[in-house]
Amino acid sequence: MNTQCIVEEYQVIASSEIDDLIFMSNPQEWTFEEQKEIQNKLILEAFNYHYNRNESYRKYCITQHVNENITSIDDIPVFPTSVFKYMKLHTASEDDIENWYTSSGTSGMKSNIARDRLSIERLLGSVNFGMKYVGNWFEHEMELVNLGPDRFNTNNIWFKYVMSLVELLYPTEFTVNNDEIDLEKTMHHLFRIYNTKKDICLIGPPYFIYLLCQYINANDIEFIAGNRLHIITGGGWKLNQSESLSRDDFNAMLMEVFHLNNINQIRDTFNQVELNTCFFEDEYQRKHVPPWVYARALDPETLQPVIDGEQGLLSYMDASSTGYPAFIVTDDIGIIHHVKSPDPYPGTKVEIIRRLNTRAQKGCAISMINTMKVNN
C-alpha cells in the first residue's frame, strides 16, 4: 500500500507519521495527553498543507485574519459543510481526484467531495483502526455480511461506499442490490458462516438491520449467535426516521432476535461525506474520535469551543484528508467528552444528538435560496 504521496517535489511529503498512526497503531496505545500532542502536530501540518495549496480556503482564512503562522489549532478557520453543496472545493489537482462522493441527501442539495487516492486509503485505514475497537481477527477468522451494495455499485454515495470498504479487510458477502435487500440470502450466509466456526460480522444501516429482525421474527427463524456475531451499524435511519427506534430499544431488539451474549457485540459508527474518518464505538458504545481528527462542540453564536460535556455545533478538523480541506463545522448538534485514564479508552468521545432544524422554512417565509430563481 502506498502510504506516501509526494505532491510537489519541492514541497512537503504528506507525513508518514499520520499513515503510521492510521494504518499501524492501536486505539488504546496512547494516553489522552499523548493523543493531544499528536493531534496538534498533525492538524497543524494539515492546515499548512491546505493553506498553501488551496486558494479558496486560503482566501477564507485571510478574511478571518488568519495566515499560516498560527500557533494553536483552535485558530484554524472552519467553514460550514454547506460550502460543499455550492462549490467544487478541492486541494488535490483535478487529475489526482479519484472520485467525487456525494451525501445520501435526505433532503435538499447534496455535498460533493473530491477524494484523491491517499484520502481514500486513509479512510479505509480509519475503518481498519476503528474495527480494532470491536476486536482483533486475522483474515481467516472472520467473515462479513454487508446489508449494502459492493463498492462498485454504491453510485459514489458516501455512506454506502464507506460501509462497503470492509470487504478489503475481511471476506464479505453483499446482500443489497439496487436498494433492495435479499433477506433470504442474508440469512443463508449468516448460517453458512456460523457453520464454519468463523466469527461473523453483520454490517448495515440500522433500518436494514431492523428489517432483517422483522424477517427473522416473521419466519420464526432461530439464530442463536451467542458470542459469534458482531453487528455494526452506520448511516443512521435517514428517510426512515419515523420508524426509528431509540438506541436502547434497538439494542434490546438485537439482543433478543440474535440471542447475543453481550450488548457490546453491537456497535454503531459515524461518518459524514465531508469527513474523511469513520468513528467507531468502544465496548461501552461510546463513539471515539481518532487522534488525527480534532473534534469540538462550538457555541452557535460565537463558534468558539464550549466546555467539555456541553452541547454545541459539532466541528471537525481531519488531518487525513489531502483531497480537500476537512476543516468543517457541521449541521449536527452534539457533545464532546474528553476521556482520560483510568478509563480503558482514553481520548475524545463524540455524542451526536440531532441535526439543526431551522435551515429550511420558518412559518410562512420560504428561506431556501434555491427556490429563488425559478424562471431561469
Added chain:
Amino acid sequence: MIKYVPMIIGGVIQDDPDNEIRELTLNNERKVHLPIIDSSHVDKIIEIKVQNNLNLNQVVNFLYTVGQRWKSEEYSRRRTYIRDLKNFLGYSNEMAKLEANWIAMLLCSKSALYDIVKNDLGSLHIIDEWIPQGDCYVKALPKGKSVHLLAGNVPLSGVTSILRAILTKNECIIKTSAADPFTATALISSFIDVNASHIITRSMSVMYWAHSEDISLPKIIMSQADVVVAWGGDEAIKWAVKHTPYNIDILKFGPKQSLSIVDNPEDMVLAATGVAHDICFYDQQACFSTQNIYYIGNKLALFIDELERQLTLYAKILPKGFQNFDEKAAFSLTEKECLFAGYDIRRGDNQSWLIITSPLDSFGNQPLSRSVYVHHVSTLSEILPFINKNVTQTVSVTPWGSSFKFRDQLAEYGAERIVESGMNNVFRVGGAHDGMRPLQHLVNYVSQERPSSHTTKDVAVEIEQTRYLQEDKFLVFVP
C-alpha cells in the same frame, strides 16, 4: 407551575379537571400545558348551531367594543397576552406590545372593517340582504363552519383570519400553532370578557392538535368544515389539503418570499429606513419580510452604510426576539458560508442583523433572522427572473414613485403585492392577499333570479320558452 392554555368550544372555556393534558415545548424551551381533544369535545363542536342573524353593523360594533378593551393598556387580558408573548414566544417587550397594539387597531378600525367587506364582496349590504344585481337578487351567505389552521410566526395573521370569518358571519374552529398557542385564545377570551353570550362569542372554538399525533379526532373536525383557511409552511398546507374533504374550498396562505427594490433614491435615509423596517418586522419570519434587496443606481455603498445605521436603530427600537440554538447556529453558518464565497459581510452586535453583498447568482442560505442579501443591478430586467408566480409575495419599492414604472412587469412575473418600502406589514384595505380577495371564499353567493315576465336589456319581451319552441321563433329574439 406550568402555564395552562385552555380549550374554548362555542365560546365556553372548557375546564374539565379530568381532561388529558399535553405538554408543549416552545421555541425558547419554555413549556405550556394544553388540553388534548377527546370525543366529547368533538361532539360539542359538531353540535354547535348558532343562528347568526346579526347585521354587519352589529358585527362591527361588537368587534369595536372588543377593540376598545385592547386599546386600554390596563386591560388585564392585553397585559397577560404581552407577558405571554415575551415569556413564552421570546418576543422583545417592544414586539409584544406592538402586536397587542395592532390587535386593537384592527378591531377598532370600524371604517376599515366595513371597507374590507365592501371591497372584497363588492357591496356593503350583500351579506345582510338580497341585492339586485343584473337580473337577479343576490345575497352572500356564510359558508358555515370555517376551520382556521393558524401559523405561529405572525400572530396577526391569525387575528386577520378570524376577523374575515366573523365579518362574513361564519363559525370559527381555530386550530392554534405549536409556535403560538396564545393569540387566538386571548382574542376569543376577550370576546367572552365583553359578552359571553354574544352570537359571535358562541360561534368561536379554539384548540390545538399536533399533526404528528393520532389525528382521528381532528379528522372528524376537518370533515365538518364548510371552508378551511390554512396558514404556514409547505407541511402545514399539505396537511390541510390531505385532510380537507374534497368538495370543500381551502384558502391557502402558504410559504412565500418577498424582496425590496431600491431605485437610485435621492433620500438615502428614507429608503434605508423603509427597507430596514421590512427586514425587521417579525424578525423576517413573515411571508412579506424582505430577504433580498436589489439596488439600482451608483450609490450602493452609501445605501449599505445607511441600511447598517437603520438596522442598528431597529435593534434598539424593535429588538429582536429570542433566538434558540438552531437559529443562532443558522445565522453563524450563513455568515461563514458567505465569507467563504468571498461576499462582503456586515454584521450587527449579538447577531442583531446581517447584510451580505453578493452577486445575483449568489449561493447561500437564508437564516431569516434579520439577514439580507443585497444585489447591485442596473435595470429591472435583471431582477425579474427572481420574481416568481406563487412564490413572490410582496415587492417593496423605494422611492414610491418607481413602483409606477415597475408595477406592470412585476405583476406580469408574479408579484402579488407592490408596496412602499416600510409598509410591507400594512395590508391596505382593498388590497389582495396571496392573489385573492379572501372574503369571497368565505361566503356562498345565492341568487334569486327574476321571473319570465322580467324583460332583459337584450330581450324586450317576456321569456316564453315553450311558445318559442312551439313556433320555432328563438332566433327572432337573439339580439
